[in-house]
Structures are given as C-alpha cells and as structure tokens.
Amino acid sequence: MTTTTSSPTIVLIAGHWLGAWAWDDVLDHLTTDHARAVAMTLPGLDGDDPERATKTLDDQATAILDLFARLGVSQDQPAIIVAHSGANFPVSLVLDRHPELVRRVVWVDSGPVAPGSVFAADLPEGMTELPLPPFDAFPPQASLEGLSAEALERFRARAVPEPGPVLRQPLELTNDARRAVPTTLVCCSIPSAQMLELARSGHPMFAEVASLEHLDVIDLPTGHWPMWSRPGDLAQAIRVAASRTD
Structure with a gap:
C-alpha cells in the first residue's frame, strides 16, 4: 500500500443515529492544527431526506467513496478514515x-466487522427504522460515562432513526487485503487489554481484530461517545494515529 508523509485527509464518520454534527467539538481541536479533517453524514441519517429509511449499507459505502473522490483521495494520497461505533459496517465495506x-483506519470504540455479520438480524420486518432507544436501555458496552446532561439532551434532540435496511443487511466481504490496512483501535468503554483478550479467544464481536496485520491501540477511558465526553483527547488520539506511517 502506498503511504505518504504529507498531511492526509481525515474523514470522520459517526455511528448510529448520528450525523456529521457529532464531530463538531473534535473538529474544533483538529482544525487548530490545520489538519484537513472532514465529517460526513451517512445516507439514511440526514433527517431532511424523505427517502432516508430506504438506504442500505451499499448506499453508505458508495457515499464514502464518492466523498473520497471529491476530496481527491487516491492510491497516491490515501485517506485516514475514523469510524465510530456502528459506522464500522459501511467502513468495513469500503x-x-x-x-x-x-492509509489508516481508526476505530473509535469500534472495530472491523466479520464477513456475514448482521447488526440487528432480529429487527422485525415491519420496522422500517430504529429510533434512538431510551438511554437506560443501552447495553453496558454503550456506556454514557462522561456525558453531561446537555450532551444527552443534544443527542436526543438531534438523533435520526437508523434505517432498517442498514441494520438487516448481511455484510459481504471477500477481499483479504482489507486486513492489511494499518489500524488503530481507540478503546473507550472496553480497555484494550480486555478487548485484545476477547479477540484472541475468538469472541464474535472482536474476532476480526485478531486477523489484522498492522495494529496499534490507544486507551481513552470514557464512555461510548468520546467525541462529546473527551473531544480534545480524542482529537489528540486521531493526530497520533494519523502521524503513523506503518
């Protein structure tokens, strides 16, 4: 894979229910370094799109690649892609x-997805979208630690329901070269030591991590949404990852 020592383009993609706005605080820190960082809203998560509930993982992956083209990303000038939480499905496709x-993928409290995975295989067929659940319904790995009442209120007010097709679509992956892309895991709600042990033991959520050829980890102890709980520290972690050339 071709790499470059010049400042790469950084593309930030948030997880379920979130758009580009989720990265505003992180972008404030990154742009002080004159980094070329761009946050995007995936298809299906634009509240003004009347057809958003029909969007698929393929639509989302295509949108990421279209953004790459507009930004001039190429094999000679590859991008850093930062994927939070459920953005791991479309980013794994890319x-x-x-x-x-x-050039490098940075998983933020997330990680690569195994072939054949489905995010919500049991989502009822008649359910066209999944709204943001009550906060007390989140599983332990989706910790709200570090989020202020203001952040939670903003999350609730701006969240867009996740399209049903995105949650039901099996992930078709066939190219082993994806595992050679240099990878950084920013571990927040689960410490890196625990996550790596789960990967080694074959835990289905982390099994793909064990197959990566170039991996480093950064521990950033906080909840599942570090872009709000520790935005400056997350920006620094992204800087560190982006500066690596392996």
Missing part, C-alpha cells in the same frame, strides 16, 4: 472494496 484508498 476497506473491502478499496483498501488502497485508506
């Missing part, structure tokens, strides 16, 4: 289809 366009 890595499978065009690994040469990604």
Whole structure:
C-alpha cells in the first residue's frame, strides 16, 4: 500500500443515529492544527431526506467513496478514515472494496466487522427504522460515562432513526487485503487489554481484530461517545494515529 508523509485527509464518520454534527467539538481541536479533517453524514441519517429509511449499507459505502473522490483521495494520497461505533459496517465495506484508498483506519470504540455479520438480524420486518432507544436501555458496552446532561439532551434532540435496511443487511466481504490496512483501535468503554483478550479467544464481536496485520491501540477511558465526553483527547488520539506511517 502506498503511504505518504504529507498531511492526509481525515474523514470522520459517526455511528448510529448520528450525523456529521457529532464531530463538531473534535473538529474544533483538529482544525487548530490545520489538519484537513472532514465529517460526513451517512445516507439514511440526514433527517431532511424523505427517502432516508430506504438506504442500505451499499448506499453508505458508495457515499464514502464518492466523498473520497471529491476530496481527491487516491492510491497516491490515501485517506485516514475514523469510524465510530456502528459506522464500522459501511467502513468495513469500503476497506473491502478499496483498501488502497485508506492509509489508516481508526476505530473509535469500534472495530472491523466479520464477513456475514448482521447488526440487528432480529429487527422485525415491519420496522422500517430504529429510533434512538431510551438511554437506560443501552447495553453496558454503550456506556454514557462522561456525558453531561446537555450532551444527552443534544443527542436526543438531534438523533435520526437508523434505517432498517442498514441494520438487516448481511455484510459481504471477500477481499483479504482489507486486513492489511494499518489500524488503530481507540478503546473507550472496553480497555484494550480486555478487548485484545476477547479477540484472541475468538469472541464474535472482536474476532476480526485478531486477523489484522498492522495494529496499534490507544486507551481513552470514557464512555461510548468520546467525541462529546473527551473531544480534545480524542482529537489528540486521531493526530497520533494519523502521524503513523506503518
């Protein structure tokens, strides 16, 4: 894979229910370094799109690649892609289809997805979208630690329901070259030591981590949404990852 020592383009993608706005505080820190950082809203998460509930993982992966093209990302000038939480499904598709366009992937409290995975296989067929659940319904790995009442209120007010097709679509991955893309895991709600042990033991949520060829980890203890609980520290972690050339 071609790498470059010049400042790469950084593309930030938030997880379920979130758009580009979720990265505002992190972008404030990154842009002080004159980094070329861009946050995007995935198809299906634009509240003004009347067809958003029909969007698929393929639509989302295509949108990421289209953004790459507009930003001039190429094999000679690959991007850093930062994926939070459920953005791991479309980003895993991008890595499978065009690994040469990604200099490094930074998973934020997230990680690569195994072939055949479905995020919510049991989602009822008649359910066209999944709204943001009550906060007390989140599982332990989706910790709200560090979030202020103001942040929670903003999350609730701006969240967009996740499209049903995105949650039901099995992930088709065929290109082993995706595992050669240099990878940084920013571990927040689960410490890196615990996550790596789960990967080694074959835990289905982390099994793909064990197959990565170039991996480093950064511990950032906080809840599942570090872009709000520790935005400056998350920006620094992204800087560190982006500066690596392996």
